[in-house]
Amino acid sequence: MPAQTAPPPARRSRKRIYVLLALLLAALIGGRWVSRPSQVSWIVLSQTGRALGLEISASGASEYRLRGTPMIVVRDLVVREPGAGTPLLRAQRAYLSLPWATLRAAGDSLDVERVELDAPQIDIAALNHWLATRPPSTEPIRIPSLSRGARVIDGRLIGEGWSVERLALNFAELGPDKPVRGHLRGRALSDGVAVPFDLAATLQRPALARGVGVAGAIAVEAKDWRLPMRVRLGALLHSGDDGLGLDRLRLGANARYRSGDTDLPFVYGVAGPLRYRDGKLSLSPMGAIVRGGDPSAKANAADNPIPDLSAAGSFTFGDALELHWRGEIAAWPAAWPALPPPLGQSDSPLPLRLDYTGKADFSDTIALQAQRDQTRFDGRFRLPQVLQWLDASKGSPLPPLSGTLSAPKIEISGASLEGIEIQIEDDPPPPPAPAAAH
Known part of the structure; x- marks a missing residue:
């Protein structure tokens, strides 16, 4: 059998060139693609x-x-x-x-x-x-x-x-x-209310049950009024079957209610567990305090109509805003119209119950029950109308409320009325003026 002869050198060179060209082409295509x-x-x-x-x-x-x-x-x-x-x-x-x-x-x-x-x-x-x-996972986050x-x-x-x-x-x-230190700002919008915020936040460590602190500026802006405030918040991060949120929340704020020429300073604080779940934000159970006046001033203005209030209850914000409070007003504010005797002679606090379900700007009806000694009021009101009444320097001596007032005794203009029950009906708002003819 004849021995096989090796390929000529020229053929081997051409084969190597083809391989090199193929590799070069692949490299060019791959390089172009990458x-x-x-x-x-x-x-x-x-x-x-x-x-x-x-x-x-x-x-x-x-x-x-x-x-x-x-x-x-x-x-x-x-x-x-x-x-x-x-x-x-x-x-x-x-x-x-x-x-x-x-x-x-x-x-x-x-x-x-x-x-x-x-x-x-x-x-x-x-x-x-x-x-x-x-x-689901059992592994830690x-x-x-x-x-x-x-x-x-x-x-x-x-x-x-x-x-x-x-x-x-x-x-x-x-x-x-x-620790994580950051800055957060934006503008929340809901149902005609805007809430711009500009906050600095510190997280002790990015883990559950660790402390978080927030400080900065927030405002609540509705059609006819504005509530700017400086807030301070402390809490612990939470995540569980009841949703995301904050445990042991403590929030304090210096705020001012502003509407037209009115500027009323006050401070408030709220506390409780904050949760967000299924599109709802809730704070329940919650505690709240309100104090009228500016604590940074040497003396609070005696004509500030915002009362000193303490309450407990719940807050929920989802499809509507819900607020349910049980508490008391410490004393009848001096800026409010004086009560007739013997109501005005009592130093007793005013226990109250407040329930609201409606728009986020508090323009819907609020149910109110209040009592001092044996005198009781059970009625309803709209916050914008009451704020307008408080702002007015002249007008009706009675706030725009509807409901029933019962008392064992009231003295008016020297006359003593006993065992009374008064039905109060607020005047409806005037109809809009007709459009001018052109």
Whole structure:
């Protein structure tokens, strides 16, 4: 059998050239593919979405960096449950940088350098629906570390009947065993009421049952009045079957009620466990105190009509605002019209019961029961009308209330009336003036 002869040198050279050309072409194609940030971002978002059971896409221009600390930027981000009509998250821009050690750990490490979100929009109902689909876990919550912190600008939260606009959040560092200090501002909107806030917050450690402190400015703004205040809050973080919230909440505020030329200072405090669950915010049981006047002044103005009040009860805000208080007014304010004898001669506090269900600006009817000694009032009123009456320098000596007043004895203009029961009916508001003819 004849021996096989080796391929000629020229043929071997051509074969090597073809292999080199094929490898070079593959490298060029792969390099071209990897050099396109949209392809890299598609891989990252696809893998992240698969792990979380979400559809994640980004239709805008993308960027990435592998040199030094890896970084990726995606724009026009949309995150939704598969098949859902409403995304749980949108963002104009999302920035993430994390070290190589975190990438190589494949989820075992949560060390991140920095996170940024521009104009994120979070739908709370869609977010809660996705969270309900996640498998339960007995593992403790793992807190990621952010060595260069996080920033959110122009964010928006959308809830059932409420929203938070222009939300901004910034903190410099986050670590499982480090305190977190940050800044939070925005504007909450609900049912004709706006609540702008600008707050500094400190978290003892990002874990449950750890202390949190908040201080800064909040205001409540309705159509005809405004309530700016400086607040201080202390509490412990809570998460459980009854929802997210704060335990041992203690909130104190210096506030001013402003409407037209009226400026009434007062202080108040509330305490209790705060919870958020199923679209409802609640504080129950709660304690509350109100003190009229400005404590920073040398003496409180005697003409301040805001009474000294202490009460206990509950507060709920969801589809409507509900407030149920049982308490007492310490003394009849000097700025209120004087009571006839013997009511005005008594130093007894006024026990009261207040119940409200309605709009967030307290414009609906409030039920009120009050008693001093043997005299009792059972009626109702609307807060805007009462505030207008308090503001007026002249007018009716009786507040705009409706209800029944019963007393064993009242002295009026020298006459003594015994065993009386008076039905009080507030005059209805005047009808709107007819439009002028053109």
